[in-house]
Amino acid sequence: MGVERVMGIETEYGISLTGAPHANPMVLSGQVVTAYAQAHGVRAARGSWDYADEAPLRDARGFEMGRSVAHPSQLTDEWGSDDDPTLANVVLTNGARLYVDHAHPEYSSPEVTTPRAGLTWDRAGELVMQEAVRRLAASPPGINLYKNNTDGKGSSYGTHENYLMRRSTPFAQIVTHLTPFFVARQVMCGSGRVGIGVDSRVPGYQIAQRSDFFETEVGLETTLKRPIINTRDEPHATADKYRRLHVIIGDANHCDVAGLLKLGSTSLVLELIEADAVTDRLSVRHPVATLQAISHDPTLTHVIELEDGRKLTAVQLLWRYYEMVDARLDQTGEGEQPHTAEVMRWWADVLGKLERDPMSAAAEVDWVGKLRVLQAYQEREGLAWNDPKLKAIDIQWSDVRPDKGLFNKLRAAGRFTELIPEEEARRAVTAPPEDTRAYFRGRCLERFPDNVVAASWDSLILEVPGVRALRRVPMMEPLKGTRDAVGDLLDDASDVGELLAALAAAD
Template structure:
């Protein structure tokens, strides 16, 4: 059994212009992307993305939504020359998405690598803010998911799984995990309700914005399970699970467990090991019950009549994993995830506040409770909301999380060196290696790229390199071809291999 599979994270960053609440977020997001690209000698045009294989309206339930019925936000395959887009040398995509700058990490093969490349995105955004600081009043970014005033934006996870896994089984057996894992993946939020209309503190920033159990939408009528069937890979072999219900995590342990626990559950589902044993009676109600209870003692009802807390639900998944591991064995990546999972679940079970070094929502709550005790603040105090936002500020000197981490109050799993290296270099064991290397070595010749293609000019006109297998075209397979200076020779060598 393993947590290893092709995965990645895409994060829309909150954006603001100090003193200018009326500033156009699309324009300012474009400035973020364009300025960073210009600094690194990359082209930032929407045409830099290859949309030919994208199918955002294909539904995993077996149909395709008519284009005329789709909301404009769902038409992610429509080119808009006004929006900035760039493919980075690390294989990631930096672009404007729904009025936010978004960093989509390159595809990787382990939860830990996903954490490293997600943190690389934080450095990309931090540098963009620094580059724009000399253009008063400047632009600032936040790695969060809501502005506390009714707006929410996404952090989406992506996991490749076997196409022959029935999607109905995925919905049935993954929904309870998404409800329960909030106690690990939540980023914390001051305020209850979509508009923070009720005072209080909750575990996640996104729970109050979900209105459906299953659906194709991502920006409205948000579902717990998203049904977009767009694998960006061989559709006969793979399905890509597009997860929209997570929070943006800054803490390494929370991020590692978000990815590792979900991948572990998918392995169980592929093997049909869950079999509906943890099905919830009302998932949407349970979602809010868990998020609104920082004590982690609230119970949710299962269809078999049992009532379990979120922590108890996660222990149930852990027990299923243990049985599977006894039969199939493990590996170092899985052992790392399970080691942290066992430790964190034990902490949450004993006293949630003891997990403050590992989980964002607990670290933030501990900080806010300190201010509340010192200054007698109620949860309706606007100063607490300001601290909530400041927690995710990307600026090293201003971000509250950054200060906590520097002070050793948050556990770090990654190193600064490997994260900085990941800003420039792509993963060596996926097709992101070829994508990133072509951008780095031949930036003027890369006309467009996508997750499963790179289009080059100067090869008798243009050549499109298809990359339907995410685990192919890594460093070992492409090293010899990339040594050629001539693009035609590179394309010929890749074709021969």
């Protein structure tokens, strides 16, 4: 299997309204989703999402949290009024979901099977948000969006990854072997932030935007008492076969290489855990405190204490994971797979640069590239880390607008290593991946938009002309519904009734 598995990224975007810092972000987020949906002839309604199979309070440790004690933010399966703009929701023809998640517009990518595809459809999400902002700018004052994870004033919002795993893998093993990796992974994948602490009160610069907001090692929550390992057990697939690992500890990446490594290295470590091939237990003493200490040290010299007494830097710890993965790939022969080889090549390249001179990774790693720009401002204007100008630059870095976002302007100038051509990202705005069930979801929305009553990751609810009852099409196997499996059926069907008949005959 190598690096390939079903995966995806959910990104909540920061939001603001010019001249109105106290505007209701939920209302603003609803306007973002609605503006994009209306431009593409889709009604952004809460009821367009099928919540029947969602179970956000089910815990991978073997129990379910009671609704009476759950924080309201955890009740993601509750319906609201279709007329409430703060609950706007739309499923896109590329198989993605665009909706209001609490106080932010969120783009949840379609299911993909490779890190490169994950990166492509995540970049498509940036283009979706750019279009929404552009359309809203016609009615000033305009709403703007930021691909970041904190407003610098104490609030954090997530970039979550999802990986499909074998249900047979003991969850305790996942916790044991994945926690050290997540503690250290930020040195490759952190997006950088001005300020230390949840409210950025302490002057300084740190590697990751999210690290200061984590409080515990393992838990179900995502918006409070954030855990390094999230235990939500909501597979969106055949439950006795699959587990969906919901990762909430990552940053929103702009750099292609960092984004590829975030998905790719994690998938490879998961493969190592699934195969019971972890040969070196790297358990960290005091994981939460260590996570934050690493983030606060851009020199990468902080020493991690392992439970067995060893002391390693974050880069050295990641090298150990790399070496175990490399040995496993040699045994299986999967290291020659193109997508796996690409991740391994960049993993070694980035670790080598971070080890020799962190600043040499400025073209590949977000936090390094941002730090280089901030240091240039510091040197030119004599700015200290607590200067408001640096915090403003930090925010401007993640502005989604091509002509305003600092990262976007530097990328256009060739300052960063690009892996995904612009035309591929633009195609992914409307076209779904072809090798997962996202293809069936997206093509149905393209071919028969008036007949799709609701959708979810694992179902479609269709209205068939002349049939009184709605038809629910289950999609519990993420690797079914691909172009190879249903592409001709979708192309040949003149209406949704013909499609359903063809699907029944194909079974």
